Amino acid sequence: MSMTPGPPPPRVTIDRSDPVHRRLEQLSPGLAATIGLHSRRYSPRIVRSRREIVHDGEPVSGVWALRAGWAALVRHFADGRRQIEHVLLPGDPLPLEREATYPATIVALTPVTLIDLDGPWLSDPALLDDVLRRHTMATVHHLLDATARLGRQVAIERFAHLLLELRDRLRGVGLATDTHFRMPLTQEMLADTLGLTSVHVNRTLQMMRQQQLIELEGREVTLLQPGELARMADYPSPAVPPVAMR
Amino acid sequence: MSMTPGPPPPRVTIDRSDPVHRRLEQLSPGLAATIGLHSRRYSPRIVRSRREIVHDGEPVSGVWALRAGWAALVRHFADGRRQIEHVLLPGDPLPLEREATYPATIVALTPVTLIDLDGPWLSDPALLDDVLRRHTMATVHHLLDATARLGRQVAIERFAHLLLELRDRLRGVGLATDTHFRMPLTQEMLADTLGLTSVHVNRTLQMMRQQQLIELEGREVTLLQPGELARMADYPSPAVPPVAMR
DNA sequence: CGCTGTGTTGAGGAAGATCAAGCGCCGTGG
DNA sequence: CCACGGCGCTTGATCTTCCTCAACACAGCG
Numbered sequence: 001m002s003m004t005p006g007p008p009p010p011r012v013t014i015d016r017s018d019p020v021h022r023r024l025e026q027l028s029p030g031l032a033a034t035i036g037l038h039s040r041r042y043s044p045r046i047v048r049s050r051r052e053i054v055h056d057g058e059p060v061s062g063v064w065a066l067r068a069g070w071a072a073l074v075r076h077f078a079d080g081r082r083q084i085e086h087v088l089l090p091g092d093p094l095p096l097e098r099e100a101t102y103p104a105t106i107v108a109l110t111p112v113t114l115i116d117l118d119g120p121w122l123s124d125p126a127l128l129d130d131v132l133r134r135h136t137m138a139t140v141h142h143l144l145d146a147t148a149r150l151g152r153q154v155a156i157e158r159f160a161h162l163l164l165e166l167r168d169r170l171r172g173v174g175l176a177t178d179t180h181f182r183m184p185l186t187q188e189m190l191a192d193t194l195g196l197t198s199v200h201v202n203r204t205l206q207m208m209r210q211q212q213l214i215e216l217e218g219r220e221v222t223l224l225q226p227g228e229l230a231r232m233a234d235y236p237s238p239a240v241p242p243v244a245m246r
Numbered sequence: 247m248s249m250t251p252g253p254p255p256p257r258v259t260i261d262r263s264d265p266v267h268r269r270l271e272q273l274s275p276g277l278a279a280t281i282g283l284h285s286r287r288y289s290p291r292i293v294r295s296r297r298e299i300v301h302d303g304e305p306v307s308g309v310w311a312l313r314a315g316w317a318a319l320v321r322h323f324a325d326g327r328r329q330i331e332h333v334l335l336p337g338d339p340l341p342l343e344r345e346a347t348y349p350a351t352i353v354a355l356t357p358v359t360l361i362d363l364d365g366p367w368l369s370d371p372a373l374l375d376d377v378l379r380r381h382t383m384a385t386v387h388h389l390l391d392a393t394a395r396l397g398r399q400v401a402i403e404r405f406a407h408l409l410l411e412l413r414d415r416l417r418g419v420g421l422a423t424d425t426h427f428r429m430p431l432t433q434e435m436l437a438d439t440l441g442l443t444s445v446h447v448n449r450t451l452q453m454m455r456q457q458q459l460i461e462l463e464g465r466e467v468t469l470l471q472p473g474e475l476a477r478m479a480d481y482p483s484p485a486v487p488p489v490a491m492r
Numbered sequence: 493c494g495c496t497g498t499g500t501t502g503a504g505g506a507a508g509a510t511c512a513a514g515c516g517c518c519g520t521g522g
Numbered sequence: 523c524c525a526c527g528g529c530g531c532t533t534g535a536t537c538t539t540c541c542t543c544a545a546c547a548c549a550g551c552g
Contacts (some may be wrong), residue, residue, distance in 0.1 A: 033395035075394040077480050083397040085390050096386065097379070103387050133343070136382060140342065141349050144331050148321040151329040151441030152397035154539070186498065195397030200540055202500060234323050399506070432530065445506055448532060493552100501545080509538070515531085522525080 011041040012067070012115065019173035020065050020115065023091030025214040026172055027134040035117065035127055036045045037232075042067075047108045054094065054106040062116040063128050064094045069112035070184055072193075073104040085191040086142060087166070091173040093117075096136045098129070110184045150195045153233070155204040158194045161233035163214065163221065250288035257287040258313070258446035265419035266311050266361065268339030272418055273380040281363065281373055285448055286314075288361040293354040299338065300352040309374050310340045316430055317336065318439075319350040330439040333412070337419040339363075342382040344375070356430045396441045399479070401450040404440045407461065409469065425469045429462075438482040 013018050014037050024032050031040070054070055059070050062232055083106060088094065094114070117128060119174060145165060146165040150160050151175070166183060170176035191198040208214050213229055215222040223229060228230060230237055260266050260283050270278050278284070290313060293299050299317055300306055312334055319332040332352060334340065340352060340360070363374060391411060395404050412429060416422035433451070437444040453459050459475060461468040469475060476483055 012339040021292065029497085073390065075390070075398075077394075077398060081398045083394045085397075101382075103383070104390055112464045133379075136386065137343065137346075137349070140382065140386060140389065143386065143393060144321070144350055145317065147331040147389060147392045147396060148329045150324075150393060151331075154321060155358075187500095188498080192397075197541060198499085199501090199542080202538090433532095434530080443509055444531085445510080445533090449508090452532085495524090495551085497537100498548085502544085502546105504542085506541070507539085510536080511534085512536105514533085515530085517531105519528090520526085522523100 010044075011112075012044050013041055014038060014067070015116070016081040017174060018067070018085070019089075019091030019175060020067050020117075021091075022173040023093075024117075024131060025095075027131045027138075031127065031131060035122055037117075039080070040121065040226045045114040045116075047071075047112040047114065049108055049111050052105060052107050054102045054110065056103075056105040057101050058237060059099070059101045060095050061099055061118075062095075063098065063132065064114045064116050066090050066092050066094070067113040067115050069111055070109040071106055072109050072189075074107050074192075075104065083195065084189065086139065087144065087193065089166070089169050089173065090175060093131065095132065096139060097132060098125075109189055127186060153193070155196055156207060157202055157233050158196070159190075159201070159208065160213070160229040161235055162190075162194060163223065164169065164226070164233060164235045167221075167226075179226055181219045181221055182219050183221045184219045252295040256290075258289055258290050260284060260361070261448065263420060264313070265308070265335075265337030265421060266313050266363075267337075268419040269311070270363075270377060271346075273339075273377045273384075277373065277377060281368055283363075284369065291360040291362075292359045292363055293360065295354055295357050297361070298351060299358065300348045302349075302351040303347050305345070305347045305403050306341050307345055307364075308341075309344065309364040309378065310360045310362050312336050312338050312340070313361050316355040317352055317358055318355050318400065318435075320353050320438075321350065328438045330435065332385065332392065333439065335412070335415050335419065336421060339377065339381045341378065341380060342385060344371075355435055401440070401442055401446060402453060403452055403479050404442070405436075405447070406459070406475040407456065407481055408430075408436075408440060409467065410472070410476060410479060410481045413467075413472075425472060428465050429467045430465045 012049070016174075021032050021037060024037065045064070047069075066088055068090055068136070070090075071094075071204045072084045073086040073088070075085055079082075087109070090107070095102065117131075118125070142165065145161070149161050153161060163183075165177075167176050167181055170181045171178070175181060185193075186198075187201045188198040190196075190203045194201065196204070205216065209216070212224050214224055227237075229235070266360065267278050267283060293315075300339070303453065314336055316336075317334040317340075318330045319334070321329045321331055323329075333355070334352070341348065343460070344364075353392060363377075364371070368374070388411065394478070395407050409429075413424075413427055414423050416427045417424070421427060430440075432444075433447045434444040437447045442450070451462065455462070458470050460470055473483075475481070
């Protein structure tokens, strides 16, 4: 992972409402205080939309986390087909292991800000191992969901399922309510995530709008009937109590 | 994970040609000797075909590995649809973490024999952590492949891709040559893995036979044109040198 | 002011699903 | 010993979902 040239970006701080803080606390409660997350100033790495953050097979050092923006694990086929295998949201760590070669290409779906949680100021480098292990398990969970979605669901079910996953993950870092969030994905990115064409995504979206299931204007999503969406997508209902909102 | 009633199964030993030994050595070279894998006698757990080995969300203790038979991570939908999310082969460990609740249901695709690598005789319980971490990373790798396969490939490409994955994994534990292995899956199981119906799997299979791509009789698979299969499936060519055969 | 990216719509076609039927094999019980 | 039933495989006919190709509107931007 190399730094892009340009003017040095401003150093940033992470407060308690920051998605990075919230995600870290989900993964390993109490860790933020232990590693002095709030007292440090981080030198962010900025990546422009559509640029690669990590190339497939590239060794990654540091424990980078998404401070802002969306990214994705992507697979490219020889003939130009593309599959988004997993979406990364604000707060998410990038790596699954320390000092390992990455098992996929990561691209920025929007302009992205990254910070490295690792560094010599840590009293013990192993402090972050716990976070990575739990993050890996969460990733496995989402990949299992994705295989079921892509393998056995039709377009409208896949769409509903993805929206509910995104809502729950964003809600966990304070970026969504039960029914509303911002989703900065184009219909083509949605298509690459859902295993469909952008034309069919558009038509499915029209259908969901007409059935009063969702609203989507600008980049703002509103789930008009979250229960019905969960039913049709076979999505597990609110099992875990929702995390406090901002 | 509870033991089924019945007569106590015979205790078994693991020799150097055993898939469990080979897989363990792949994941953590030298570990088999360290934990005395060959000197111990294990009490196997037997599971009949189509029975559940682990139920979704169930806490699992012990580090079980597949000594013989095939199993699968499965998702069931409310209306009866089923997706096989990941296939487990001889030698594969079951759990991704110690003492954790399992993130999916595991069913036996064939009669299965399991052994528990964990136990009080281990000098250090943490010895197995390394194995589990690497096994988890391998699983992530396969799940990423599965999402690309299901999301963006057509039936014949999916089939070719799956066959190559199975060949490579089986070859790693001495159960396949470059072109041949035993695949004890019914066409319906293949359909649930590939996100297709069994009828369409059958027709795709006919097509591949007619094009001289593969042979499949009994449960024996022969890849007649592995290079062509890899090309059409966008499957990475022999990058890693193959492991020694039995 | 033209260009590019994004969303939208139409028409036609292909991949895969669904429904239905028949066949061979094998284990089981009469 | 044989009839039966279940399972897995195969094939045909028809239908649905989704893709492909194409065109156009609109907004942002150099």
